[in-house]
Amino acid sequence: MSVIDIQFAAFAAMIKTLRTLRLVVAALAMAVAAAAHAQLSIEITGAGANRIPVAIPIFESESALPRGITDVVRADLERSGLFSLVDIGPVALPESVVPDLAGFRSRGADAILTGTVVPLPDGRFEVRFRLFDTQRQMELGAQALRMSPQQNRTTAHRIADFVYEKLTGQPGYFATRIAYVVKNGARYELQIADADGANAQAALISREPIISPAWSPDGQRLAYVSFEAKKPIIYIHTLATGQRQVVANFKGSNSAPAWSPDGRQLAVVLTKDGLSQLYLINADGSGLRRLATSAGIDTEPAFSPDGQWIYFTSDRGGSPQIYRIPVAGGAAQRVTFEGSYNVTPRPSPDGRTLAYVTRNNGRFQVAVLDLASRQTMILTDSARDESPSFAPNGRMILYASDNGGRGILAAVSADGRVRQRLSVEAADVREPAWGPALRP
Amino acid sequence: MKKLILPALLASLLAACSTTGTSDTSSAAVEDRAGAGVATVTAPGVSGSGIAALTDPNNILSKRSVYFDFDSFVIKPEFNKLIEAHARFLVQNPQMKMLIQGNTDERGSREYNLALGQKRADAIRRALTLLGVSESQIESVSLGEEKPRCTESNEACFAQNRRGDMLYSGEF
Numbered sequence: 001m002s003v004i005d006i007q008f009a010a011f012a013a014m015i016k017t018l019r020t021l022r023l024v025v026a027a028l029a030m031a032v033a034a035a036a037h038a039q040l041s042i043e044i045t046g047a048g049a050n051r052i053p054v055a056i057p058i059f060e061s062e063s064a065l066p067r068g069i070t071d072v073v074r075a076d077l078e079r080s081g082l083f084s085l086v087d088i089g090p091v092a093l094p095e096s097v098v099p100d101l102a103g104f105r106s107r108g109a110d111a112i113l114t115g116t117v118v119p120l121p122d123g124r125f126e127v128r129f130r131l132f133d134t135q136r137q138m139e140l141g142a143q144a145l146r147m148s149p150q151q152n153r154t155t156a157h158r159i160a161d162f163v164y165e166k167l168t169g170q171p172g173y174f175a176t177r178i179a180y181v182v183k184n185g186a187r188y189e190l191q192i193a194d195a196d197g198a199n200a201q202a203a204l205i206s207r208e209p210i211i212s213p214a215w216s217p218d219g220q221r222l223a224y225v226s227f228e229a230k231k232p233i234i235y236i237h238t239l240a241t242g243q244r245q246v247v248a249n250f251k252g253s254n255s256a257p258a259w260s261p262d263g264r265q266l267a268v269v270l271t272k273d274g275l276s277q278l279y280l281i282n283a284d285g286s287g288l289r290r291l292a293t294s295a296g297i298d299t300e301p302a303f304s305p306d307g308q309w310i311y312f313t314s315d316r317g318g319s320p321q322i323y324r325i326p327v328a329g330g331a332a333q334r335v336t337f338e339g340s341y342n343v344t345p346r347p348s349p350d351g352r353t354l355a356y357v358t359r360n361n362g363r364f365q366v367a368v369l370d371l372a373s374r375q376t377m378i379l380t381d382s383a384r385d386e387s388p389s390f391a392p393n394g395r396m397i398l399y400a401s402d403n404g405g406r407g408i409l410a411a412v413s414a415d416g417r418v419r420q421r422l423s424v425e426a427a428d429v430r431e432p433a434w435g436p437a438l439r440p
Numbered sequence: 441m442k443k444l445i446l447p448a449l450l451a452s453l454l455a456a457c458s459t460t461g462t463s464d465t466s467s468a469a470v471e472d473r474a475g476a477g478v479a480t481v482t483a484p485g486v487s488g489s490g491i492a493a494l495t496d497p498n499n500i501l502s503k504r505s506v507y508f509d510f511d512s513f514v515i516k517p518e519f520n521k522l523i524e525a526h527a528r529f530l531v532q533n534p535q536m537k538m539l540i541q542g543n544t545d546e547r548g549s550r551e552y553n554l555a556l557g558q559k560r561a562d563a564i565r566r567a568l569t570l571l572g573v574s575e576s577q578i579e580s581v582s583l584g585e586e587k588p589r590c591t592e593s594n595e596a597c598f599a600q601n602r603r604g605d606m607l608y609s610g611e612f
Contacts (some may be wrong), residue, residue: 126467144467155470192478206483209586211550228483230539230612231581232554242479253558253582256551269555271582274562276555297555313552320552343549357549364548386549405593431550 004282040180040197040409046419047081052167053108055086055274057093059115065125066149070115072156076174076196077163080396081418095128095142105134113163124148131166140166153198167437173391178398179203179213179222179407183428190224192239195391195434197422203239214257214266215435216283222433223247223257223266234268236283241426247285258301258310259283260327267291267310269303278312280327288399292325292332303327304347311335311345311354336369338376344387348394353414355379355388366399368414379416387430390414390436398422399429472518489610491536493529502605506564507599513559523564526606527571531602532592539612540564541605542582543589545598554584564604 054077058070077083086109093099095116104112115129130142143162147155154175161172176195181188190210193200204210208227215222220239224231225434232255234248248254252271259266264283269276278298292298296316303310304324311324314332322336322345336342341359348355354369358378364387366380384402391398394414401410403421407428411420423429493499506519515523530536542561544553561580569575590597 128467145470146467147470151470158470201478202480203478204481204483208483209583209585211554211586227583227586230541230584230607231579237481239478242481244481251579253554255554269551271555271558271562271580278559290487297552297559299555300549300551313549320549341548343552359548384547 025086026183039195039200040422040429041424042197042422043421044079044081044419045421046417047084048339048413048417051082051084053084053086053110054109054163054167055088055104055109055112057091057112057114059117059127059129060094061090061117061119062092062115062121064117065152067152069117069127069152069156069159072196073113073160073163074323076157076160076172079196079420080164080174081413081420082164082168098139100176101132101134101137103267109134111140111163111167113159115159120146127155127159129162131163153194153196154254156168157194157196161421169272170395171393171437173396173434173437174395176392177219178439179215179431179433179435180429181210181213181431182424182432183209183407184426190222190237192222200424203237203242211431212256213431215433216257216259217261217263217436219436219438223255223259225255245285247283248279248281248288251287256299258299258303261305261307267303267312269299269301278310278325289329294332298323300344302346305349305351305385311347313343313345322354335371343369346388346390348390348414349392350394353394355390355414357388359385366397366412368397379412379414380410387432389432389434391434396420396434398432398434400432461463489608491608491610494608501529506560506604508560508563508602508604510598510602512602513556513563515563518547523567524571527568527573530573530577531571534574535609536577537609538568538573538578539607540578540580541587541607542580542584543587543601543603543605544585545601546588546593547583547598548585550586551582554582554586557582557584560602560604564606 025153056074062068072084078085093114095114099112112132118126120126123144126144126146128144131140133140141286145155157174164172177192178195179192181190186207188206188210189202190204192199192203195316206228211225213222214225221236223236226235232253234254234257236247237242237244240273248268250270250272256268256269257266259382265280268279268281271277276297276299278301279288280291281288294316296314298312298314300313309324310327313320314323319340320343322342323332339358342356344357346355357364358367363383364385365378366385367376367378369376382401386400388397396411396413398411401408407430409422409429409432494501496502503522540561542557544557561582565578565580588601590600
């Protein structure tokens with residue numbers, strides 16, 4: 001499915017009368033512009049069972065902006081799988097007037113978002129928006145954001161986050177970034193894009209592999225493993241400046257960096273003392289100390305959100321399984337028991353769930369484990385799913401998958417209902433990492 | 441400038457006459473998320489060794505790969521001659537250093553495969569040190585599943601990827 005198809009699908013519901021033609025043309029023009037940049041395109045392959053119907057009329061005076069906002073807000077919400085868009089035609093409703101809530105309710109909308117774009121004397125714009133609940137006939141909140149004309153997407157993502165939070169009670173994740181690695185022939189690129197796949201930019205270009213990108217908790221830096229020196233070395237890379245620092249280059253392999261929640265240290269895997277083992281190191285590369293000692297492989301560390309535990313993969317018991325160990329020191333506890341291959345533990349942001357990869361009849365699939373009830377659920381169904389990464393609100397899990405031998409990214413909701421596929425044309429995409437929520 | 445200000449004034453007047461006013465909307469500026477810009481960096485590469493014996497196809501030293509069975513980290517007897525030749529070369533040329541890169545097939549977690557590839561590299565390193573090579577001359581590392589020699593998903597291909605490669609100074 002191409003970018004155009006996706007955009008088209010998102011707007012297909014609105015194509016009813018000739019009067020909407022202008023909107024469709026605008027949507028197609030946007031889609032073509034996006035395709036020209038070979039961005040990640042996102043296809044919705046499954047949606048939630050009970051989607052909240054929302055009406056989002058075009059923001060009043062939006063045409064004053066070079067590129068629109070409303071379409072981006074709509075696409076964000078629809079892609080989440082938690083909302084459906086109610087067709088209300090191409091009528092703009094000003095933010096300053098309470099809409100006919102009963103009328104919108106009878107047209108099937110549980111909520112309506114109105115907005116107005118106001119030009120400011122300094123060349124910027126103010127976007128005022130207001131969200132209403134049509135059932136309870138009340139306003140749910142309003143905001144005004146000042147933006148430059150180039151900030152249409154960032155502004156739209158913030159508005160979509162506002163709607164998401166007001167209607168679901170959980171913070172949104174649209175104004176976040178993702179990192180992933182694109183392999184194109186012999187060229188590897190560590191790319192950073194908005195959560196909707198737009199604005200992809202290369203942070204690192206290399207002729208050797210790059211794996212295991214991990215976002216610093218402040219979202220400014222990435223730790224990763226680069227093979228540019230013919231061996232795995234851990235770097236920390238400041239995105240805005242491109243400044244890179246070697247954090248771990250000990251004799252042997254250096255891999256699997258995981259940030260502590262306070263951003264001060266990393267758990268890393270080194271082979272300087274033999275088999276792959278867990279160590280802690282300060283983010284400036286100082287203060288190396290051993291975290292655990294085992295007779296097997298210990299790798300893929302991940303801190304629990306409270307910073308107390310490190311989950312990791314170990315084959316100390318014969319097959320690779322997930323264990324955890326107190327950061328302060330102590331005995332390791334085994335976490336997974338079913339199956340002969342359970343790897344890549346990734347705790348959810350609330351610490352209650354563990355996403356991991358399990359081998360099931362020779363197929364590698366993303367599963368979740370409820371840490372309290374011990375219940376597991378396999379979320380994905382292709383053969384080579386790996387590298388799960390939670391959205392900062394814990395609702396979605398981004399992972400690497402395979403489509404006919406070509407790496408793609410996919411996302412699934414933690415309840416398994418919502419499914420998306422993200423791909424870059426004619427390139428292999430792998431090693432996704434969802435960045436943290438950034439406080440505005 | 442005046443042309444610009446007038447519509448803005450009108451807009452703010454209109455806003456002031458807003459009929460809702462159910463809640464105050466304090467206006468916040470949309471910041472480009474701190475550090476939203478991304479500077480692109482290109483990683484540097486490396487060249488070659490320069491010693492003829494190491495690349496002469498008639499010299500056993502030009503052979504650099506040791507292949508392993510599925511899920512195995514044990515050097516098969518057929519590679520003993522190759523390991524002995526490289527051990528001899530390293531003992532006779534103490535200034536030369538060797539990087540041993542372990543590799544795995546593509547199945548499973550990248551980081552776990554990196555750890556498995558290390559076991560293959562370590563097996564070669566141990567064999568060399570048993571033959572008298574100094575630990576300070578050799579470093580064993582893993583490329584995991586990242587540098588497959590063969591990229592199809594079948595057993596013949598996987599077998600070529602389960603290997604350790606020996607690189608000399610200048611080649612890494």
